[in-house]
Amino acid sequence: MRCSLSAHQFAAGLGAVTRAVSPRATLPILSNVLIEARDGAVHLLATNLDLTIRHHLPAKIDEPGSITLPAKILSEFVAALPDGTMEWELDASSQTVALRSGPYTAHIRGIDAAEFPQLPVLQGGSRVVLDPIAFATATEQTVVAASVDEGRPLYTGVLTEVADSVLTMVATDGHRLAIRQMGVPETEAGTRTSFIVPARALAELGRLLRPQGGDGAGPLSLKLAQNGTHITFELSGYEVSTRLLEGTYPNYSKVVPETAQTTIRTNTKEFLRTARVVALFARDAANVVKIRSEPGMLTLSANTNEVGDNVATLPATIEGEQLAIAFNARYLLDVLQILQTEEVELVCNGSLAPGLIRPVGDDSYRYVIMPVRVAL
């Protein structure tokens, strides 16, 4: 294998791909990145067997070939290089790659590419084209409600449904639920599908989408290909594949409140700041912040025996009955941090019924938050 390519492009691609490398890989070779030079491009692949990220970038190929190299040292080396042309040459007998860029030369010992696990080749199923920025936002707003606890695997996933040109993403950990809808500009006629994507894979995808969109390179198309057990997201040289979670997602539609005994409207940033300050005193496991409606304002409070207590108010418009309710501060902060509208609405039906948080002027997002029962 002999080739040359842009050090800067390679570093960027490698940075994205290595997000799939597990810091504690079960197989030693999974700490490596598979690098293949063929067909006028260098192909990078990293996987932890659940999540796989592929990337290809243009290169001048003098002699095709492949090798796997340790992700960590390779990333550190190329990230430190100034931009310029980088030349690769593999010594097949020692499985060592010579990397040259300007005055720098490195020899990195690798493992034979033949030892890298064979990954299933995905056959294209239905495809949906999405706006990457909107999808990144939708991902961020739903992933936050997913569980990180493997005890109930379905809750670590995000239900993704496509029907009638609308994509719906849903996540819950049993205590809160996030629902986000977005239009699908291009779908094959009559596409109607539903699958559960691991939240972690979506979070990695979201990180990949953000800088891409920020490049000003124009809208990027994102495609979903599905074969039943896996899904692949494709965009400009990248492919993110993940195993899907199997099972029947709980029927979430019933828990979204449809009535509104109390509707509170307030400034999102102020609400976030107030909740953050008050939550400093919500220190025990329950992490409870109490919310009480007063005429024209909200009172937030928290107390912990060992620490003390903390009360704050913020102006709010209150409609309906007076409200006293308590939430896990974490659940409240999680949603307030990711809302982009200036104002937010909190809809409640008493202190023990589900609360609903939604951005004012944006009907595409709803966040249901279950109260904590305490002495109010």
Add this chain to the structure above:
Amino acid sequence: MSESAPTRGRIHQLPPSVADAIAAGEVVERPASVVKELVENALDAGARRVTIEVEGGGLERIAVADDGLGIAAEELALAFSRHATSKIDTVGDLARISTLGFRGEALASIGAVAAVEAVSRPAGVGAAARVTVRGAVVTGPGPAPGAPGTAVTVRDLFGTTPARRAFLRQPRAEAAACVRVAAEAALARPDVAVEVRSEGRRSLTTPGSGQLRDAVRAVFGAAAAQGCRPVELEHEGLRVTGLVGSPAVARASREACVLLVNGRRVHQRGLQVAVENAFRGLLPAGRYPLAVLDVRCDPSRVDVNVHPTKREVRFTDERVAFAAVERACWAAVRGSEPFHLALASGLSPGGKELAALGPPAAWAAAPLPLPAPGASPGTGPGFREEGAAPPPRPLGLEEARHWRPLGQALDQYLVVETGSGVAILDQHAAHEKVLYWGFLEGLRIAEEAAPAAAPAPSQVLLMPDLIDLPPQLVAAFPTQASLLAGVGFDLELFGETSLRCTAVPAGLPAARVAALVEALLAEGLATGALSASERHHRLAAVLACHAAVRFGDRLSPEGIRRLLDDLADTPGGLTCPHGRPTVLLLGDRELRHAFGRS
């Protein structure tokens, strides 16, 4: 440990009314009983130094010599007749006993089953006198050489009662029991120098410095003495003093828990349980606290005349005594030093490798600042604790608040910088202990049927959870329902094999609910017969174990900071509810030593 000045009346035969008031009973069961009686006599005689020798498991020879007041020649023979004593006169005296002995039975009983020689020389008298007793026949007194004080030698114990000998254990075990009895006496009276020789070898020497810690060092070793914390508490007229060992110096048997009531060694199950209760959640199964405690109260509040060997006493209010001991121990032990990680010292012989860490169980007691010697002996009752006691530390890990987290290792351990080194925390164990206290409180409130006071915070679930369980656990649910509600569960029966759950203890990850409910019901079934506090402990431990972050969970920097702060606020935070350490300290000094820096 006698408060009264060692003065002595004339030995005389007790009137029958007194004799009858004293329940009859066998005093001498085994060689250790002889040692106990003779040592008590020596202490009652005001000895400053007592020497005990044991040979042939005590069957061949037991010799106890003291430098006490001595017995006048003309009283020496009378001392061997039953109910002959100098310690009490009237029945009324029984209610005011301040000496260890009083029944007037010991010497007579020993004389009945062994050959006894007593040599005594009262202070200020020029010569000693000797009597010998064999088969209850007293010979003497006659003149004999002897130092001031009394020396009693017992030979051929149970020689005439082979049936009794048949019940004894191996000589080695009997000798060990003799040493133990002497050691307990030494612990009870740190102001008396006690020397024990068993089979010709010296097995114990206490300095008689008056410092309990010195006696503990002699009996249990230097590490134990260092790991002990002073106990001092008054509770409803009872005063509990002594030393109690931190969890790091706990023992594999209950023998290291020496309990005294007004200076008298007692084997009181209730008080023993009180000490162990204070250590609940601090010791792993099979480990028992090390403690030397004296409970002082007005003699009228305790009846010592319950048992011929005075092994048990009876308090007028047992609960007060129990509470006093439990609180006193807890107050002392909650300030225990965390465990230190023991580093093997120095470099390996090859000089290439660093000394490896000690074995996994290498928890060492923390070095405690030792008190300055020479404190003036106080006159108050109970143990006089050393002048400069270690600085009071209200909570074991309060300083964790000031520790600087360095990060998480292997998603299992937290590594932090302390003021004087490095600490490694087991994240699961630490979090478990933090949660344990919250749950324990919830259970207590639920049991006391005052849930309105402060219900445990309860997270309402988005969707009801159906929990499938074995039928016997579902059947047990109604009896456990209030307890489960007390910690924050909303559960109701749903068919024969499941429960419907609509709310869970706040802070509990949703994914673990089913496993936890099952574990709680199983534990509740298993612990139904236990005392309420023990049951609460077990249930809270189960809850905490399920709710805590797991060994292997990644924690955020804020999460780590918070865990440290919470641990600082947690009483007894140095161990998990099962008694394993949460924190291992590695001091700068130990590290320097291990790295070969001077």
